[in-house]
Amino acid sequence: MNLTLKIWRQPGPDEKGQFVNYPVSDVSPDSSFLEMMDVLNEQLVEKGDEPVAFDHDCREGICGMCSMYINGRPHGPDDAITTCQLHMRKFKDGETITIEPWRAKPFPVIKDLIVDRSSFDEIIQAGGFVSVDTGGVPDANAIPIPKIDADLAMDAAACIGCGACVAACKNASAMLFVSAKVSQFALLPQGKVEAKRRVQKMVAKMDELGFGNCTNTYACEAECPKEIKVTNIARMNREFFAAKVCAPSE
Amino acid sequence: MGKSFTQSSLTKKFVMAFAGLFLITFLFVHMGINLLVLLPSTDAFNIAAHFMGTNILIKVFEVVLFGGFFIHIIYGLILQVQNWMARPNRYKVEGWSHTSPFSKFMIHTAVIIFIFLVIHMADFYFKAKFFGGVDEVMIDGKPYHDLGALVLAKFQMIGFVIGYIVAFIILGFHLHHGFQSGFQSLGLNHSKYTPLIKSLSTLVSIVLAVGFSIIPLVIYFS
Incomplete structure (x- = not known):
């Protein structure tokens, strides 16, 4: 060729x-x-x-x-x-x-073709983590998790943070990435401890960094190499409003 | 709540979606009343228009409606400006992923709808409400603004008919994406119901575009 x-x-x-x-x-x-x-x-x-x-x-x-x-x-x-x-x-x-x-x-x-994607790291640092108990290793089957939740959490966790969603979006929005990182924990019991704080902090950081807003065009989903679904964005929206409206203020 | 809530991108999208969906319900009411003008006598249309202009409950609702328009437009502008700012350097080859083309032109269709809205308000709403210039007609011994005659006169002009129809086709494009998109912004996405909402979105956009467009067509050609 x-x-x-x-x-x-x-x-x-x-x-x-x-x-x-x-x-x-x-x-x-x-x-x-x-x-x-x-x-x-x-x-x-x-x-x-x-x-x-x-x-x-x-x-x-x-x-x-x-x-x-x-x-x-x-x-x-x-x-x-x-x-x-x-x-x-x-x-x-x-x-x-x-x-x-x-x-x-x-x-x-x-x-040239190299961009600085550390803004994604900053979003993760803002809330993309879970509390881990100290002490002995718990039994793998000690925490019951519905199969569907485990599957959806794993699908969200497939995000490799490459930034294709931002690149594809006409608004340079990072909502698919952030929603995947919110969802992978929100669906699991291990992630519940920080769930309310997590979504608020990560969304606030995303806004602060100057990413655009989602207009539900779904170019992100079409171009994601890991086929992350926009249903995660809807979940992030639900998590966010539930946290803002229902959670006790700190 | 606090600042981070009111200024969050997600809150703005939520409010915009809520206002947008509310405005769609108004469009259906408006279309229903407009279609009365096609009856053999314009009396029903004039009475309905009078009711909409004078009923106390509707007057309160009118304030909510203007608020809905205002919020939808202002938040739409803020979000759009932020979106433009998020990509200061454009691509040489613009992306065209396999997504709805209507969703890519929301701001463009919005600007055309806004221009139509301003002209429409000046032609009908403000004329009837503040400026006068609308004749009166007696129905059952009571005086009413003869808005029906005004509509019939306006739609004798071919330019007006074409402009009106074009505006509503563009509104249809706007709603085709807007209706189903609103649900996603509100956090409502479900494997079972979202395909239904998307079909409903197509139906809503076609019904409103055709429903409004049929009025000038019938008047002009009859």
């Missing part, structure tokens, strides 16, 4: 960026998107040019590090995958592929 890559190049956080075209030839349709990027970078290094900076780690779709906005879609033209799981056979020979970083005020560009 011969392709033209139109890549966003930005030397640093405060510097002006621009799109630069790179032709790449003899790309195997069986290679992954990141392998194709590796080939490009090798060529750039051999020529003495600066390689394209991009995030990656596990390269098997579980770490949530890769974060490219490819031809108008986070993680590119396939469903329920991360960029590292994207294959070049999803593109046509001779195609021009536009590659951009995630675009959101709380995700500032560090360099």
